[in-house]
């Protein structure tokens with residue numbers, strides 16, 4: 514999946530010296546279900562990892578990273594696809610422009626956690642609680658600008 518914030522994301526120990534032959538990803542864990550932009554209509558498409566089916570998250574060691582486990586179903590047009598790799602995914606559906614780095618989330622549950630965090634609501638016990646360490650400094654620094662955009666988005670999708 515195309516990372517909206519590119520190289521600014523924290524890397525997980527890869528120093529670029531060739532010490533590791535594995536591709537590094539933005540997060541050590543990704544959810545089993547990712548909300549992406551439909552390649553056809555730009556609407557909300559669900560990317561479901563079928564290798565890790567039944568698990569909420571896919572860890573570093575999962576075989577799924579090396580396979581093409583995603584089944585894509587658009588919720589807004591007839592687009593369907595199967596056998597897509599993580600790198601083959603388009604980009605996150607939930608993206609927000611604020612005054613700093615683009616804020617993005619894997620899916621609406623992840624977004625809800627970030628939103629609560631920015632609103633100073635406790636995320637203790639939230640299934641995505643561990644992702645709070647990946648919340649960018651910019652998102653916190655300029656949180657009012659992101660909160661506004663997220664609220665517009667939530668209102669739109671609840672029509």
Ligand SMILES: [Zn+2]
Nearest residue numbers: 551554587590
């Ligand atoms: Zn579509």
